[in-house]
Amino acid sequence: MAVSCGAQAQASLPDAPEPQPDVTTVKGFPVSVLKDQKAIWTSPAHIRVKDLDWLVPLAAVTGLAIATDRDAMLHVVPIDAKLNKRSTDASNVLTGGMIAAPVGLFGWGALKNDPHAREAGLLGAEAMVDGVVVEQGLKLVFWRERPSADNAHGKFFQSSAGVDGSFPSSHTVITWASAAVLADEYPSLLNRLLIYSAATGVSLTRVVGQQHFPSDVVVGSAAGWLIGHYVFKRHHKEIVDQY
Numbered sequence: 376m377a378v379s380c381g382a383q384a385q386a387s388l389p390d391a392p393e394p395q396p397d398v399t400t401v402k403g404f405p406v407s408v409l410k411d412q413k414a415i416w417t418s419p420a421h422i423r424v425k426d427l428d429w430l431v432p433l434a435a436v437t438g439l440a441i442a443t444d445r446d447a448m449l450h451v452v453p454i455d456a457k458l459n460k461r462s463t464d465a466s467n468v469l470t471g472g473m474i475a476a477p478v479g480l481f482g483w484g485a486l487k488n489d490p491h492a493r494e495a496g497l498l499g500a501e502a503m504v505d506g507v508v509v510e511q512g513l514k515l516v517f518w519r520e521r522p523s524a525d526n527a528h529g530k531f532f533q534s535s536a537g538v539d540g541s542f543p544s545s546h547t548v549i550t551w552a553s554a555a556v557l558a559d560e561y562p563s564l565l566n567r568l569l570i571y572s573a574a575t576g577v578s579l580t581r582v583v584g585q586q587h588f589p590s591d592v593v594v595g596s597a598a599g600w601l602i603g604h605y606v607f608k609r610h611h612k613e614i615v616d617q618y
Contacts, residue, residue, distance in 0.1 A: 399497055399610045411505045411606060416512075433597055440590035441529075447589050448527040452582055463584035469577045470546045473553045474503065495560040498610055499553050502603040506552035507545070509598060514540040522585050529588050544587040547595030548602075550577040555603025559611070574599075 399407040422430070440447075453459075481496025483489065519531045519542035529541065554574040558567045578592040587595075 398612050399494075399501055401497065404497070404501065407501060407610065408504050408508075411501070411602075411609070412508055414609075415505065415509060415602065415605070433593075437590055437593055440588070440593050444529050444588035444590050445527050447582075448522045448529075448585065452585065454585065458583065459585045461584075462580040463586055466546055466577050466580035466584055466586070469573055469580070470550050473550045473573060473577070476557060477503070477553055491560070494612065495557060498560070498606050499556045499603075501610070502552040502556045502599075502606040503549050505602050505606060506548040506599050509602060510543055510545050510548040510595065511538060513543055513598075514538055514545075517542045519588075519591070522588055527588075541587055542591045543595035543598060544578075544581050544591040545595070546581050547574075547578050547587075547592045548599040550574045551596045551599025552603040552606075553599075555600045556607050559604065559607040 477496040477499025479496070480492045480499065484492030484494070484496060514536070515538060517531050517540060518533050518536040519540045520529060520533050520536050521539075521541045522529065524536075531542070551574050554570045558570045561570075574596070578596050581587045581592050582589055
């Protein structure tokens with residue numbers, strides 16, 4: 376009888392409230408970015424055991440890439456001025472498209488009063504801003520030389536590299552941050568295929584263009600995707616009406 380009463384009492388308790396998203400608004404955009412940065416830079420302190428399932432493989436791939444970066448740039452990636460320039464131009468065009476997509480979505484959403492498009496545009500922009508802050512911070516920590524310096528030795532902690540260092544790749548961080556948000560906002564198989572194909576194209580062309588080492592784009596792509604996915608998860612709301 377006591378068990379039965381207890382079960383009935385438990386069943387009558389109200390459900391715990393669902394955690395609400397921290398909705399980003401135009402007015403609150405700077406504050407949202409600051410909150411993101413705090414969460415991003417303190418995230419290593421919150422690593423859980425289950426996170427090792429992807430952290431360990433990522434660390435292994437990054438370590439292998441760094442160990443083979445010079446050989447890849449000298450013996451695998453073609454050193455051809457025309458090809459390198461075309462690849463660099465292609466990466467710039469693709470990156471420009473991934474930057475323009477959230478801007479266009481936000482404008483379309485405002486024009487057509489479409490909350491979903493407005494959110495996709497705003498969160499895409501937020502993820503890219505977060506990505507720029509993170510990659511610039513990492514560049515100033517690692518100070519890695521570009522492949523064009525010192526016969527592609529790719530040395531770290533060279534103050535001459537400055538804010539234009541090679542590690543990680545700015546283009547890939549920005550592109551993958553935008554791609555992660557857009558793919559989460561519009562998750563059909565075709566959309567994801569197109570979005571991530573464009574992001575992958577940026578990663579590949581940065582290397583073929585002799586602008587970055589493979590490890591630069593591996594870390595840049597992973598960082599961008601994680602940032603974009605985090606921004607979506609934290610700020611996404613099914614119906615957004617607070618702009």
